[in-house]
Amino acid sequence: MINKIKLILLAALFFPVLSCEDEFLERTPTDAISADDALASVDNMQLVLNGVHRGLYSQSQTVFPGGNTGRANDHYWVPMGDNLAGYLIHSANANNLGWRTNAQWNDHTVQTSLTTELLWYHRYNIILHANLLINGIAESGFTETARLNEILGQAYTYRAMAYLSLVQHYAKGYLIGNPETDPGVPLLFSSESPFTSQPRSSVQDIYDQIGSDLTDAITAFENGTGRSGSGAAAKSQLNIDVAYGIRARWALSKGDWETAAASAVAARQDYPLMNEADWLSGFNSNELSEVIWGSHVIEAETTFFRSYFYLASNTFNGSQIRNNPKIADRRLVDAIPETDYRGKVFIVDAPNTNTSAANGQGGFGNDPNYTDQAEFNARRAEINAEYGISNSFNQHPYMHFKLKNANPGTIDPDDVIYMRSSEMYLIEAEALAMMDDIPNAQIALEALVNERDSAFDVSVFNTKQTLMEQIKFQRRLELWGEGFGYTDKIRWDENIDHAADGGSGASQVLYQQAYQIDRPSINDDWIFKIPQAEINANPNLSSSDQN
Template sequence: MLNRLKYFFIAISIVSFTSCEDDFLDRTPTDAISAADALANEDNMQLIIEGMHRGLYSQSQTIFPGGNTARANNHYWVPLGDNLAGYLIHSANANNLGWRTEMQWNSHTLPTSLTCEILWYHRYNIILHANLLINGIANGNFVETPRLNNILGQAYTYRAYAYLSLVQHYGKGYLIGNPTTDQGVPLLFSSELPFTSEPRSTVQAIYDQIESDLDAAISAFENGTSRPSGGPAVKSQLNINVAHGLKARWALSKGDWATAASEAVLARQGYPLMNEEDWKSGFNTNELSEVIWGSNVIETETTFFRSYFYLASNTFNGSQIRNNPKIADRRVVDAIPSTDYRKDVFIIDAPNTNFSAANNQGGLDATTGLPRDPNYANNLDGYNERRAEINATYGITNRFNQHPYMHFKLKNKNPGSIDPDDVIYMRSSEMYLIEAEARAMMNDIPGAQAALRPLGEERDSAYDVTVYNTQQSLMDHIKFQRRVELWGEGFGYTDKIRWDEGIDHAANGGSGASQVLYQNAYQVDRPSVNDDWIFKIPQAEINANPNITPSDQN
């Protein structure tokens, strides 16, 4: 932390000031940007917020020295949750950006891995900049204005977001451990050199800090300017709904069911559920009505082959996708009712066109020239016709391999391209599901049913929530709904930790994953008995931080 943070402020300031207000750079040399300049007025403080927004999706080497082009921050961290959980299933052996290594659980379990290191430093760099604003406003001689409160609210929300991400990855799950004694992550409150952190605080201490920050954020937002309406860019700005949504996530992860339910209701106000057309449009823009918060990825700062959709969308024109179409767990897809339009984005009968497919059923037989896919045995015409139909429907070509149960939930606005698209972090659907889970855990059956009903009836024309009339049946159904509704959006990792569920690709007929490809990650014990769910503290941090020793390693 110490070595990386020392230079970060200058790096992010160059990025943010260059892209937001060129005349600031004309007045201030890039090697002389200081905290005093950043805190000189509200305009400059807002530029720091803009830099934080862009830092969420920029390639990490633009954020701090020693960053790596293979990690474009949330482009990588968002789908990583479903990659680790076995939800975003690989159909072939491709390892661009270490994506296969992640899937096989051979990255986050190593203290020297790029993922452990970059995620740690990215989140702490968010905290550093939040601290700069929080401390500067607290210690400065500023007149309180609605705009200043909005900036303060965003800073507190960012800090809470970063700490929640850190403690959920580098600490044991709150509900499955002993949070008062389990080690979490260091608290960092400084915004000036030498950026010295505290030793690792307990999971409970980190959760307490998150609560304090979110309460402060909500209070500031209540007295601040509202987020403007408009296009996708405005939803990059954090607002009171984002703070309530993060508090709902925080409360759900710690079993504070009443708070989770009430905060989820507040978070989704003003963000109506999408209809079928919008739900099937590709999840590529903040303009969707449900989007509470997301990064608006501007074209001049695109990450190209480092993007979320390069790793997860079957329409992105990159080798990770063309060679390795991503598929969904067939046990989940098969369970989706035919009356539920979400089933349509999972192509059960897509032909297996990849000779290198992990299940050895792809391509054409070298001897007979017929499909090896048993769904198209002796039916070359049907195989070719279905492939052409899928290509035409989703804007791809024969350069893209296909595979049964491949998805088209995440789609580029411009299919078959490498154009940048937005990265969605929070939707109102998630908030309905949080409320439903929280009420089910309180054994409030009518309340949980009422929370599920709007979402279920929008998605499924035959939906009847009353059939789920016990706590167990409700929880089973809520888990199913989360797996369908939020598939590909990165919630699998934290969901499984909260539910204390392992990974078993072999159970109940199998997920469709290959044991040869998935290796030890084909079956993984539940988090309460397997500490491999906890990310390793970066070795570089242990080497640099005098307050963290080898004995602190997870």
Template sequence: MLRNIKYTLLAIAAFTITSCDDDFLETKPTDAISSSDAFATAENMALILNGLHRGLYSQSQTILPGGNTARAGEHYWVPMGDALGGGIIHSANANNLGWRTTAQWLDHTDQTSLTNEILWYHRYNIIASANAIINKATDGSIPEDARLKEIIGQAYTYRAYAYLSLVQHYAKGYLIGSPATDPGVPLLFSSDAPYTSAPRSTVQEIYDQMRLDVDTAISYFEGATSRPTGSAAGKSQLNIDVAYGLKARIALNSGDWRTAADAAIAARANYPLMGESDWKSGFNTTTLPEVIWGSNVIGTETTFFRSYFYLMCNTFNGSQNRNNPKIGDKRLVDAIPDTDYRKDVFLIDAPNTNTSASNGEGGWANNTNPLYTTEAEFDAAEVFYRDQYGWTSAHNEHPYMHVKMLQQNPGTIDPDDIIYMRSSEMYLIEAEAEAMLNNVTGAQDALRTLGESRDSAYDPTVYATQEALMDHIKFQRGVELWGEGFLYTDKIRWDDGIDHAANGGSGASEVLYQAGFQQDRPSINNSWIFKIPQAEIDANPNLSQADQN
């Protein structure tokens, strides 16, 4: 099918065995691992899964022919959701890794862009590897014990995860289109080269396959060995809670509200909400109590200047951060009540020390903050924030800059873990689903648990209609999940456009943001749909130029 899918064993399993299992490496060179060896036992298939786990955050050239060091999996894809949706605001011009181009909406609308191509092939590599496990592990040749069931459950979950990503980016949103006829993405069931796919299936067919996959995963997990607990590495493995969380996402984005609410409740059961100290600790480890799933980024395989924290963490010691502190949308931040401790991670009064700031107000000579009446006070504030959060003297500061994501070792180039799923998200999924069912009390109850843990004066009963609830849920998702990658798909589900100028402005510069400064709502604007890579259209006999979005 796809010219950029590597043979599963050589790309994923061999990579994993090289780094994880020296004994296996000693018995056979990694470039000679056979399919029969890799799939001979459940434990060998677990090595392939470990390759998928690491492939989520590795630089793409390690898993894709033609891959590029500028894209390191979820390090890029997670913050991309907030960059495209307009939640992460660039305070100055910086284009490392094409990050500015992404925010300007010049990247995903180009069929030859690196982002479009690598995201597509990354997801299909996951699918091909999952297929290889599923096809072998369910053919009856290996006894189906609890360990094998765990592996099969993870493979089905990965396949559903990859299809959800593909259909949310390369097809029109389920709730704003005609899913029975809208073109989705190709289904791939092959586990061997040349990976021949079907033509583009409909959006509905892709959602049907995802539902089948995630339900199958849950059924296998119910009889499987448990995921290891108590470590960041353990939470990189998928388990029944991840599968329920993914089921909740699939249902939410397709309007299956009851399923969404119920699955979200199941997913979060074992993950208590964080308290204030944990919430403010930097979101840099998957060991936080409410993290359901995330990548434990291993230091020896780090991506350094390709990491999630490089792209958006203001303590990271890279030019992207030193020159361009990331800020929150001023309209969102200003709306957070003072009784809500989440407001504290946005430094509203940080001095604007960047003379290259896009708002033209950088440096003491352009200061507009009445808190600072002298240059000495301005300079003292700069030092205060630097000392408190640990960035270097070379880092610029900017009003509304965030400190939600903080490195464990601030001022370094350490990448830290990537969080994919938290129990907070599940409360918000439940609340949205109940609101859409017009169950006002049910939605209020879900919001109460989360809101009271964040805001000492929280009262959800003031949101007494479906419309009021949905407006508030959008706000809560914006605050709670800021920077965690959900805004792009949220806006598609809600059919909300982007307007950085509205209601006093977000703080973004129209000159800097270009097309990303304002976009009509997704139902009438196909620019929200990623272009299919031209390389795929050229290589896949089941796709033609007529299939291009």
């Protein structure tokens, strides 16, 4: 692989791979195992795997050497998708961890930025550890057992997930480019020195490898033990349902509609849709019935002011939230039917309490929604009481309370959800609609939306065009804040226009060049820059390989 990654990966092999005890429930510092012993037993292989689980939500330097405190991996990567797409809107000029810079498109478009470097670095570290397990199991001579297959299935799934993330960020979208010739990312199969530096493989080669890995993962899982344990901690482990879910995402992103639909159905079978109370509870726990996969963050290893909820929730007690409440696109919120309970999490009439609000309407006297200060103050107090915050938190019209801390107003850790059955219904509906199977696409969409909207009538969306527009609306609403905006817009080849149709509520002064962005097929700024350090170190890459 590349020389920079060579050094990082070599270091990772000799760095203790950290894990938690059974089901990640203990509150003591994690155990450690040396690379020399990593493949000595199935128990040790499980410790390697547990280290990768933990690496999804830990600050990168605590698990993988050479990382940086500025990113806690998927705590950042998950909401980043909606931050980039303009779904998760900043209401004020507060900055931390490059979160505003990310929203302004001044982060992923810079080859020396922390985001471009650490996303690349984190995903390749996952690939290294997956390779270590895959290669080690193949060469170990261990008797095949259900437990060994379960570990192997997770390793293949992790490698597929990491490559899908890399190719969707550092290469042109499959459906809008020429995958056979478009440069993707380097393929790495090594797990020990010497590493072989590689040039960028094509997007098609990467997609083919992902498909192969997912097939191998599903085969291994079919002969595995299934998840061990129960509750929120168990869902930190990957299983056959996660493999099917990632295959559904992979197939959807490349227009393999039949595989996408079938895989989505397979992934969601054991995860019933949430009811209204659960949907409104804050998306802070893997215990929710429809969560297929998520990280269970234990108190001893919280990331505090590096967490998903610090960046995206309006109840986390941090300056990024208190000074800059996150709002939703008012065009989306205004289109939610009154009969749809999801609309309850968006507070249209929240008073604009921040005198430094980006829209210039902060503070009583500037907020056009309130002409009586007592009414302004009373509404603020009412929202504080309902959502567990105080006057140290600013409010803003169209602010959200979809993502809420289990203990609002604190910095306590919460789980990070990666995959839900709702997403799988939406994938099935989109895939079937794209195959012109309108009746079955309607059935898939209706199964989800009837749970959310008591008056939903799918029959009115009876053409491919109207049904796809409704599927897009439902996807934006159902998955809002969960990070799918960036890859959705690339797949749909949609631009960003905060000014259109009455405006999103975002400030042009704050959003700068990101206020209006051309669609991905004509604007290569959607593609993340290859880290410059990578180009400097890899003899098979040069400045001409830069996106």
